Each structure stands twice: as C-alpha cells, then as structure tokens.
Amino acid sequence: MAKGRYSYFKIVGIVSLITVLLLLSFIFSLRRPKEIEITKESKILKPKKDIKADSILVKFKAGTKSKTKENIFKEEKVEETKKIRKLATYEVKPEKEDISKTIKELEANNAVEYAEPNYKVSALAASLRTPNDPLFNSQYGLRKISAPAGWDKETGSSNAVKIAILDTGVDLGHPDLAGKIVSGYDFINNDSSPQDDNGHGTHVAGIAAAITNNAVGVSGTSWGANIMPVKVLNRKGSGSYQSVSNGIIFAVDTGARVINLSLGGYTFSRTLQNATDYAYSRGAVVAAAAGNAGNRSVLYPAGNRNVLGVAATDSNDRRASFSNYNGTVDVSAPGVSVLSTYIGLRYAYGSGTSMATPFTSGLAALIFSQNPGWSAGQVNSSIMLQSDDLGAAGRDDFYGYGRINVNASLNKRPSISRFSLRNNSFLRGRKVLSVSATDGTGIINVAFLFDGRTFANDSSPPYTAVINTRSYSNKRHTFSIRVTNAINRTTSLSRIAYIDNYRPRTFAKRSSARRRGRRRIARVRVYWKVRDPATRNRAIV
The missing domain is CATH 3.30.70 (Alpha-Beta Plaits)
Incomplete structure (x- = not known):
C-alpha cells in the first residue's frame, strides 16, 4: 500500500491486482516508424469572380x-x-x-x-486544420474520428485542460511530450517522479495529447491539453485497486478534468467505484478501457457507473477482434495499429482498447476547452450522442453509442444529460417523461416522439411530456427525444420500452352439479388468463 501523502484508502485483505490491457492485442512494434513528408496546410480554393456565364x-x-x-x-x-x-x-x-x-x-x-x-462554380477544398507533424499521415485514427475538421473549432488551446494518465508513468523527457507535462505522482515508488519504465503509459499519453503542430513526430487528439502523469502500474504493467483509487483522488484534487484509465481488473470494487464517483461528482470525466479478452466479460473501472467504457475499432470501423463487448461499452474509438510516442525517445505502433481510450480522453479535453463550465455528465453525453453509430441501430454492446466523432462533438449541439425513461422498461397507464438538456446558445424546443411521430413539444425547462399508454398497443415501442438549440442544431436520443396495459381476465367453468333437496349445488373453478406482453407467452392459472 502506498504510504505517501496521497494514500486516501486503506485496503484490508487481499487487493485485487489490475492487469494493464496488454492482453492479447497490445503489442508494440519497437522499430522507429519510417519518416514521411511533412504535411502542408490544405490550400483553400476560392471561386473566380471574373468567369462569365455562357448559357x-x-x-x-x-x-x-x-x-x-x-x-x-x-x-x-x-x-x-x-x-x-x-x-x-x-x-x-x-x-x-x-x-x-x-x-x-x-x-x-x-x-x-x-x-x-448559368454561373460557373469552382471546387472548394475543405478547411481542415492539418498539423505539420511528420508522422501525422500515418495516424489514421485522428482522421477516422474527424479530428482535423474538429480542430477548426477547437484545438484545446483556448482553455488548457489537464488529462491525468493513470498508467505505467510517462517518459518525462520525450520531445513530443515534455513541454506539456505537469506535476504528477508515482504511487508505485511513492515519489514525485512518475517515470515510465514500461512504455504503455507513454504510448497512451501521446494519443491523448502529444505536442502538435511542432514539426516533430506525431499529433495528439488535444493540442492544448496538459499531461499529468500518475504512475499506478509497475514496470510489468500491474498494480492494485488501491493505487488506482489513490491516483484518481490525487488527479482530481490537483486539477485534472479528464482521467484516462487504460487498465482494468475483472472484479468489482466499491473502493474503485467510490473513487470514480468522487471524480465524477467534482466534474471530471473518467474514460476506461473495455478490455482485450474478445468476449462479454466486464472490466472495471469501465463497468463502473458514470465511467465511459471504451471499445476498440480498426481502420475500417469494424470492431477489433480482441475488444470486449457488453452492456458497459459506451463508445468506441480506433485501437488497432495506432502510432504514438514510446519510451527511449521513440515512436511505436500499439493495439488494444488501451489505445482507443486516450482518443476519447483527448476529445473530452477538447470539449472542456470549448465549454469550461460544463459538467462531466454533459461532456459524457456529448461524446456518446454525437458519435457515429456503427453496428445495430442505436446503442449496442459492440460499439456502444458509436465511434467517437470530434467534429460532431464540437459542433455546438445540445447536450442531453438525462432522459427519465430507461431502456427496456415497462410502461402502463399515464406516464410523465422528463428531459434535462443544456446548450450554450439556448434550447428552443424539445420534441417527444413515439415510434417516430411527435406527440408533444416543450420549449421551457423542466422539459416534460405526458403520454397515455392505454391509447397504444401492448408491445415493444421506441420513445425518442429531439433537442433543438437556437442555431437550429439538434441532438436525439432513443429508448426502447414495452407498453403493458394487459389486464388478467377471469372465467369460470362449471365442472359438476348435483341436487340436494330443492337446492342445486355446483362446483366452479375460476381461472385467470395472463399474458406476458414482451414474449407474448400466455398462461392459465
């Protein structure tokens, strides 16, 4: 157990070891990537005004x-x-x-x-903020998540945000990281020098926030974010819930708005849950890797409430074969053959949900830079609801709400922090639905939809609507909300619910009768017909 000033938790009994997500697919290529030409800024073409119409x-x-x-x-x-x-x-x-x-x-x-x-038109090159880092063209992940288009709106420089990298430490002297590193802590050796002795943490840090547009090496997701190295894993990539919990508390108390956890264990811990709750309640976004076992197993803290669980995709937006899939996956991001910084002043390729998580952390930092007053819940909602839906329509266990999209999340859309209707819930009778949503430009309308058709609108908070479910059939339905802001941009969210207004029916069957004097006595059995509206199974009891 760490005995430094930040030992907030006393763990009694056996402490569950955390296995950093090097499992299966996290393999570093220790060669230095081949250098490529420096990418020049896109030239913006303007239409010529002197072209005369000829028709x-x-x-x-x-x-x-x-x-x-x-x-x-x-x-x-x-x-x-x-x-x-x-x-x-x-x-x-x-x-x-x-x-x-x-x-x-x-x-x-x-x-x-x-x-x-019939005036002429000229093709216009998109205005994409392209950094001059020589290895940028080898970073498919940044293009896949539409980072260059998003950087036109926010690079993270307007309000510097601290991203805490809770990992094996960070290479404190790496030329693509050193200028952005702020004070951290080493909970393995109990000192203030969280130097990376494994390589994993340095790789994660570069994806989230490597120094960008400096004509050196790679680009980070957030140009302006600072990196707070917090060493909670040893040189073998292992640590404990205690070290991670202490690291989370330290990071929040020293100003981190985003906490990256490219690590996990397979056992739920109240201590770890309390630590992530502490971070969330103080406005910090916590992003954690979903796991590399390629099955439905749940990893923690990705499985904790209010933590963004991140799965991995490849360059074709397909689920990475090693990526875990379950109900705790909130979003996905590139995690196969990702190029980033590495110890020894080098660069390397890595794969794993460990690599997908810092893309999400970098995006969270960009959103905080653009909206410094937002809560962690608002940032989480923006990341999830503005993602590119992959796989089955809506949220699914493989991709969550979808692969993150930097440009969409920074495009000044409303943020939905709460919808009172839970997924796969059962409704009967009169139901009041409520929504909590915010937007910097102001919300002008919240539309409530039932199976794609609007049944109510509300333009002032608290945004509510009433639906009488008895007017609709007893079966599976889709309830949606669509929030529109003052610049006519919308955010939508859907839930599946089952209407169940079925009332058990009774019937009697006379089985026998006999006379006793002037009286006729009959024996009657009473039955109830019951139906499950979800499965449509019937039973007589």
Whole structure:
C-alpha cells in the first residue's frame, strides 16, 4: 500500500491486482516508424469572380405547352441543351454574345417565370486544420474520428485542460511530450517522479495529447491539453485497486478534468467505484478501457457507473477482434495499429482498447476547452450522442453509442444529460417523461416522439411530456427525444420500452352439479388468463 501523502484508502485483505490491457492485442512494434513528408496546410480554393456565364437557365410558368416553349426558343434564337427535370428548368445557349439582352427578352415573355445566367462554380477544398507533424499521415485514427475538421473549432488551446494518465508513468523527457507535462505522482515508488519504465503509459499519453503542430513526430487528439502523469502500474504493467483509487483522488484534487484509465481488473470494487464517483461528482470525466479478452466479460473501472467504457475499432470501423463487448461499452474509438510516442525517445505502433481510450480522453479535453463550465455528465453525453453509430441501430454492446466523432462533438449541439425513461422498461397507464438538456446558445424546443411521430413539444425547462399508454398497443415501442438549440442544431436520443396495459381476465367453468333437496349445488373453478406482453407467452392459472 502506498504510504505517501496521497494514500486516501486503506485496503484490508487481499487487493485485487489490475492487469494493464496488454492482453492479447497490445503489442508494440519497437522499430522507429519510417519518416514521411511533412504535411502542408490544405490550400483553400476560392471561386473566380471574373468567369462569365455562357448559357442561360430558363423556367417556364406552370401549364406552358411544349409548342409554346419551342416557339420562344426559336424566336430568341437559343438552343436547348439540358433540362433540370425536378425543377422544370432548361439550360439554353443563345447565339448572341450579349446574354444579358437575351435574358431581358426572355423575362419579358409572359410564359417565362424567370431567366438567369448559368454561373460557373469552382471546387472548394475543405478547411481542415492539418498539423505539420511528420508522422501525422500515418495516424489514421485522428482522421477516422474527424479530428482535423474538429480542430477548426477547437484545438484545446483556448482553455488548457489537464488529462491525468493513470498508467505505467510517462517518459518525462520525450520531445513530443515534455513541454506539456505537469506535476504528477508515482504511487508505485511513492515519489514525485512518475517515470515510465514500461512504455504503455507513454504510448497512451501521446494519443491523448502529444505536442502538435511542432514539426516533430506525431499529433495528439488535444493540442492544448496538459499531461499529468500518475504512475499506478509497475514496470510489468500491474498494480492494485488501491493505487488506482489513490491516483484518481490525487488527479482530481490537483486539477485534472479528464482521467484516462487504460487498465482494468475483472472484479468489482466499491473502493474503485467510490473513487470514480468522487471524480465524477467534482466534474471530471473518467474514460476506461473495455478490455482485450474478445468476449462479454466486464472490466472495471469501465463497468463502473458514470465511467465511459471504451471499445476498440480498426481502420475500417469494424470492431477489433480482441475488444470486449457488453452492456458497459459506451463508445468506441480506433485501437488497432495506432502510432504514438514510446519510451527511449521513440515512436511505436500499439493495439488494444488501451489505445482507443486516450482518443476519447483527448476529445473530452477538447470539449472542456470549448465549454469550461460544463459538467462531466454533459461532456459524457456529448461524446456518446454525437458519435457515429456503427453496428445495430442505436446503442449496442459492440460499439456502444458509436465511434467517437470530434467534429460532431464540437459542433455546438445540445447536450442531453438525462432522459427519465430507461431502456427496456415497462410502461402502463399515464406516464410523465422528463428531459434535462443544456446548450450554450439556448434550447428552443424539445420534441417527444413515439415510434417516430411527435406527440408533444416543450420549449421551457423542466422539459416534460405526458403520454397515455392505454391509447397504444401492448408491445415493444421506441420513445425518442429531439433537442433543438437556437442555431437550429439538434441532438436525439432513443429508448426502447414495452407498453403493458394487459389486464388478467377471469372465467369460470362449471365442472359438476348435483341436487340436494330443492337446492342445486355446483362446483366452479375460476381461472385467470395472463399474458406476458414482451414474449407474448400466455398462461392459465
């Protein structure tokens, strides 16, 4: 047990060891990657203003006969070239060099709705913030999560955020990291020098926040975030819930807004849950790796409440074969052959949900930079709800809500922090639904939808709607909410629920009767018919 000033927890009994996610797929290639050409900033092309139109677009009024159109074309000496079918508009080429005169003459005709020059357009290159780091082109993960487009909105430099890397430490002298490292702690050796003696932590740190646009090595997800190294794993990549719990408390108390946990154990721990709850209650986002066993096993702290569980995908947005899948997966991110920093002033490729997690942590830091007043719940919601849905529609156990998308999360969309309806719940009678949502520009409407159709709207908090489930069939339904902000951007969330207003029915069956004097006595058995609306199984009791 650590005996430094940050030993917040006293663990009695056997402490569960944490196996860092080097299992199965986390394999480093210790060669230095081949250098590539420095990527130049994208050139933004602007349309030329001096290109003259050489044809005219003409739209006739409704009901104009074909013969009339032909006569007008002949009269104005124009040749029909193409027709825009859906718009009932024609492109014509005049014989006269001065097309403005032909346009005036066409518009003077009562059969013509309008005539206008067919102006030229030029292709425009997208304005993508491309760093000049020489290995950027080898980092497919950043392009896959739309980081370059997102960096146009926020690089993390407007408000510097601390990302705590709880791992094997960080190479404190690496040229692509050193300038961003802030004070941390070593809970393995109980000192203030969390030097990496394994390589795992250095690789994770580079993915989250390597120094970017410095013409050296790789790029990080957040350009402006600082790296707080907290060593909680030894040189073999192992540690304890105690060291991790202490590390979480230390990180929060020294100003970390994001905590990256590319590690885990297979046993639930109240201590670890309390530590992650502590972080969440103080506004820190906690992201943890889902595991590399390639099965449904749950890893902790990814399985803890209020922790973002991160699965891994490959360059084709397919689930990595080693990535765990279960109900604790919230999002996914690239985790196969990811290039990043490594100990010994080197760079290396690594695979694992350990690599997917820091992409998510870097994104959380970008969101905090853009919205410094947001809570951890708001940031979590933005990451989950603005992800690119993969696999089955909606949230699934393989990808969670989807693969993270930096550009979408930074695109000033509303954040939904709570929807009162739980997934796979059963409803009956009159039900009140409520939503908690926030947005910097202001929310103008919250729409409540039942199986895709809007049944209620609310424009002021608390956002609520009432639905009488007796008006609908007893079966599985989809309830959705759509939140719209003042700049007309929306965020949606759906839940599956079962309406169950089925009432057990009774019936009696007379089995026998006999007379006793003037009285007739009958024996009757009473039955109840019961049906499960979800499975549609029936039973008589």
